[in-house]
Amino acid sequence: MSATLSPARSTAPRPRATRLPGAARLAGVRAGVELRQFWRERDSVVFIFAYPVLMLAIFSTVFGSEEQGADGVSIDYAQYFLPGMIATGIMLTSFQTLAISIAMERDDGTLRRLRATPLPATSYFFGKVLLTLATLIPQTALLLVVAAVAFDVPMPSDPGRWFTFAWVFVLGTACGAVCGVGFSSLPRSGRSANAIVTPVVLVLQFVSGVFFAFFALPGWMQSVASVFPLKWIAQGMRSVFLPDDLVALEPSGSWQHVATAAVLAAWLLIGLVVGARTFRWRRRDDG
Amino acid sequence: MDLTTSDPATSTAIPPSPGSALPRPETDAVVRVRGLRKRYGPKHAVAGLDLDLHAGEIVAVLGPNGAGKTTTVEILEGFRSRDAGEVRVLGEDPATAGRAWRARIGVVAQDSRDQADLTVAECVRSTARYYPAPRDPDQVIDAVGLRPQERSRVRSLSGGQRRRLDVALGVVGGPELLFLDEPTTGFDPQARRDFWDLVLGLRRTGTTILLTTHDLAEAAHLADRVAVVRDGTVVATGAPETLGGPDARVPVVSWTADGEARSERTSTPTSLVARLTAAAGGGEITDLRVTRPSLEDVYLGLLRHPTDQLDHSTEDQS
Numbered sequence: 001m002s003a004t005l006s007p008a009r010s011t012a013p014r015p016r017a018t019r020l021p022g023a024a025r026l027a028g029v030r031a032g033v034e035l036r037q038f039w040r041e042r043d044s045v046v047f048i049f050a051y052p053v054l055m056l057a058i059f060s061t062v063f064g065s066e067e068q069g070a071d072g073v074s075i076d077y078a079q080y081f082l083p084g085m086i087a088t089g090i091m092l093t094s095f096q097t098l099a100i101s102i103a104m105e106r107d108d109g110t111l112r113r114l115r116a117t118p119l120p121a122t123s124y125f126f127g128k129v130l131l132t133l134a135t136l137i138p139q140t141a142l143l144l145v146v147a148a149v150a151f152d153v154p155m156p157s158d159p160g161r162w163f164t165f166a167w168v169f170v171l172g173t174a175c176g177a178v179c180g181v182g183f184s185s186l187p188r189s190g191r192s193a194n195a196i197v198t199p200v201v202l203v204l205q206f207v208s209g210v211f212f213a214f215f216a217l218p219g220w221m222q223s224v225a226s227v228f229p230l231k232w233i234a235q236g237m238r239s240v241f242l243p244d245d246l247v248a249l250e251p252s253g254s255w256q257h258v259a260t261a262a263v264l265a266a267w268l269l270i271g272l273v274v275g276a277r278t279f280r281w282r283r284r285d286d287g
Numbered sequence: 288m289d290l291t292t293s294d295p296a297t298s299t300a301i302p303p304s305p306g307s308a309l310p311r312p313e314t315d316a317v318v319r320v321r322g323l324r325k326r327y328g329p330k331h332a333v334a335g336l337d338l339d340l341h342a343g344e345i346v347a348v349l350g351p352n353g354a355g356k357t358t359t360v361e362i363l364e365g366f367r368s369r370d371a372g373e374v375r376v377l378g379e380d381p382a383t384a385g386r387a388w389r390a391r392i393g394v395v396a397q398d399s400r401d402q403a404d405l406t407v408a409e410c411v412r413s414t415a416r417y418y419p420a421p422r423d424p425d426q427v428i429d430a431v432g433l434r435p436q437e438r439s440r441v442r443s444l445s446g447g448q449r450r451r452l453d454v455a456l457g458v459v460g461g462p463e464l465l466f467l468d469e470p471t472t473g474f475d476p477q478a479r480r481d482f483w484d485l486v487l488g489l490r491r492t493g494t495t496i497l498l499t500t501h502d503l504a505e506a507a508h509l510a511d512r513v514a515v516v517r518d519g520t521v522v523a524t525g526a527p528e529t530l531g532g533p534d535a536r537v538p539v540v541s542w543t544a545d546g547e548a549r550s551e552r553t554s555t556p557t558s559l560v561a562r563l564t565a566a567a568g569g570g571e572i573t574d575l576r577v578t579r580p581s582l583e584d585v586y587l588g589l590l591r592h593p594t595d596q597l598d599h600s601t602e603d604q605s
Contacts, residue, residue, distance in 0.1 A: 005458065026417060040404040108399075110401035113399065113401055113456065117418070118460070282366065
């Protein structure tokens with residue numbers, strides 16, 4: 001520690017007018033930092049990428065001989081199950097991962113340290129969004145490849161269906177991300193974050209047509225699930241990957257694209273407002 | 288390792304002390320706090336606190352736990368709101384100051400354990416990018432002595448190394464004002480010495496430093512001025528050598544006579560010793576000692592008279 005430091009600003013006169021780095025560039029810097037940290041936490045990397053694939057493999061193998069269906073329409077189990085797994089992957093990576101990681105970063109002082117720098121909050125959040133996309137896109141691609149190759153799930157060839165896939169994916173991810181930011185203020189500590197966030201996602205998975213066929217659930221459960229985004233993301237994904245006649249199995253008798261967009265957009269707005277109002281840079285016990 | 292400064296003119300641009308020029312407290316003040324108040328429920332954490340920091344000086348804020356030090360510093364850093372009072376930091380109100388203001392301050396907080404999976408170099412380099420005119424990250428890594436750990440993950444650092452990384456992250460943006468919150472807690476003596484040299488090196492570059500500490504030796508070694516905080520107000524302020532005024536610094540002469548320990552407080556210890564020498568007939572005086580109160584003695588003395596000061600602060604509140 002014997003080295004001397006040169007003065008803060010090396011050019012004279014003091015360039016007070018030096019421009020602050022742009023928010024977009026800093027979002028890129030943050031995304032780089034986030035990705036490095038993400039890749040170094042090996043267990044969570046494995047979990048993020050393997051979980052949806054593993055669940056698809058287990059469920060499709062166990063129930064592989066059964067067809068899903070009622071009222072004269074039916075479908076191979078893996079094909080019915082795939083949209084739910086895509087939806088749950090979106091929810092896990094956007095909502096659950098963000099809610100837990102932000103709660104942990106609040107607890108360990110990352111947020112407090114960033115708050116003391118000129119880094120804009122928007123760059124922090126966009127860094128998170130970029131990390132979410134950087135993990136979610138390969139994760140979903142892997143799931144689709146495994147489904148197509150190992151379980152012979154037919155991929156749609158109609159561009160219209162891929163367009164539906166794109167907007168449900170983007171809107172669902174955005175919705176999950178902002179809700180994750182909002183939810184991150186709820187756990188009192190980083191350690192309790194897992195225990196508070198995980199059950200929420202787990203319950204939603206059971207009632208939203210991810211683990212069980214949505215049409216087979218009791219009506220009241222369907223109604224409860226309809227309040228939350230996961231059911232709509234899963235339904236949107238079913239409209240992409242299931243044949244048209246399967247629409248008969250939807251409780252409403254339609255894919256409800258407009259309602260899907262509306263519900264997801266509403267949650268996006270609620271998440272933004274709640275997130276902006278409740279976001280804290282510091283732990284609660286910090287006062 | 289000694290790195291030359293790229294432009295020595297800048298280091299002298301900010302005078303180390305106000306000097307003999309005409310007093311211009313308004314422009315010279317890096318921090319100006321008047322009548323600061325903050326309460327948590329019924330508890331007045333800060334109760335009418337005044338504080339000034341001038342450009343280029345190191346001010347140590349001393350005080351027992353719960354005296355309001357941390358709350359005050361966090362208000363100055365813009366982390367906490369205040370209930371009342373005037374606060375100017377680098378000419379702005381921290382409660383409303385924006386990114387450009389945060390680019391001019393550096394914060395080294397207590398108890399950090401973040402960014403564990405990054406390496407030292409990644410941490411310092413990415414943090415430097417948040418600032419408009421940062422220091423050279425490699426130079427900062429050298430200055431805090433973490434070159435050998437450059438590629439180590441942060442989680443593998445020792446406590447002292449971790450603390451030095453905190454300092455590196457606090458200064459890499461090239462702050463004009465640096466907040467150091469109990470920076471050497473848990474350091475071994477050598478690490479503490481090294482750290483002090485680093486802080487004094489920062490002052491030579493013109494950085495103004497607000498230091499909170501429980502370590503009186505640290506305050507005496509580093510600070511140009513100390514401010515003693517008790518019950519949310521500053522009860523004494525001054526240079527470490529003169530804190531508490533002359534009364535608090537009266538030397539004590541102690542000796543043993545007739546097998547009995549004696550001591551006497553006197554502002555003229557030399558003449559007392561001369562008298563004792565004469566009384567002893569020019570022989571040795573047993574156990575003779577002349578002690579001047581240390582900063583710690585003065586500090587503890589300041590905290591020991593709560594009643595006068597409490598009355599004083601009550602007057603302030605009314």
